[in-house]
Amino acid sequence: MTDLAKLNIDGPVATLAFNRAEQRNALSIELLDALHVKVDQLAEADGVVVTVITGAGRAFCAGMDLKQVIIDADKGGSGKPDLPRRLLASLGRLTVKIRTLPSVVVAKVNGAAIGGGCGLACVCDAVVTHEDAKLGFPEVDLGLCPAVVAPWLVRKIGAGPARAVLLRGGVMSGGRAGEIGIADVVCPDRDSLDAATDEVVRRYTESGALALTATKNLLNDLDRSRDETIVLRGAELSAGVLATEQAQASLVSRLR
Template identity: 35%
Template sequence: MSSVLEVARPTPEIAVLTLNRPDKLNALSYELVEALHAELDALARDNACRAVVLTGAGRGFCSGLDLSAPNPEETGGGTEFPRSGMRWQERIADLTAKIHRLRQPVIAAVQGVAYGGGLGIAAACDIRVAAPTARFCTQFIKLGLGGCDIGVSYTLPRIVGAGVAFDMILTARTVAADEALRLGLVSRVSDTPVDEALAIAETLCNYGKFGVESTKQVLWANIEASSLEAALHLENRSQILASTSGEMRELAAKILRKG
């Protein structure tokens, strides 16, 4: 495994991915982006893993694109700019799509900065836990680019609402942890965000395997549902499928024994 991404398995069911460029506030280099792609691909095939925690080493979660190498030669495949730039842009952006598609719930444990691409990656996760030091900023528009990048024009309005998302993306203002909690950008603030994220992951691992996977899929799908009826149809089918796994009877019996 590349040294820019540390992978730990505190239990066989939980994977902890740590962006490991602390001297650069875990900025997204070519090597780090490729390491993340490789690990997300591996997790997609890993049926033992039930939940993923994503965090950063040192003082920051991720400061966004590494501006010392904004368009690495390796990404172009021998093409000239702007085609080479488009390939690199798409490669980074596809990280958010892979997190979104992953069967396992992904919990971001954010300390320090989550700027630009770092915010994009955090926003693609299913749950976000912040340290009191956490700070969130879209940043792209400050760099002379458009404000919409790496999925934030999709994810942020669905997390915090359109009005707040327009404010954050257009102004690129910094949102601290306490405000992020009020806005719903994060669901918890903790002095030990990785421990909090691991506790969430452990809770999820106590639930039915199909139930957790289908819940993530139904939640994301029904954000796009055309009507309540369409959402109910998907929920109903997922519930009946979940009831066929045998896990429902086992977990229900456990609850009854406790009662």
């Protein structure tokens, strides 16, 4: 079986890839479990200064795995009523783990970063993408609530802009994501993303590793990034809305 999450450590630079390209790296419970294992390894890895998170294939991460958040097995779902709740809580815990890694974390948003996928980008210390990538939080369009990732968007772009983004739903281009502060570096096209990311990574690897970690820890302290409670409460809220008939019907219609 292929690894759903691939971790490669090359000196001071680690690369963690979502590796479920055929499903646009949608977050299944299996992918999330695999990511937890790799992120735990990263937290213990000596000498890693920068971690790059990216997606295999064309997408960065398309968000929650549709088949696992639909409950009714007769309609293509999992038949496991508690699975969506577990998925969302797992995603919430994963975001806190990524945020508190000692290395600087760069999201290399190679393609679609949707919903939970965009939340995973926002939790990173820097987001690099390209003009044509699609990012956003279309949860409300599907009758869902992006509560689990909302704390990270608020910390990334501020409360006022976050309210507008989350309530308006939809997706935006990488260029627009740069304008509103979701993306920090926006290169013109997919072909230039590797070089742009390498450049960002190089700035960190040339810096003092201890100084970076101390600065990051202090920032996590000041913006309360270690507070898992708010994220898990968000996961509960997201799961509650997701279980409603309205949301389930909307998700089923998307599956067809």
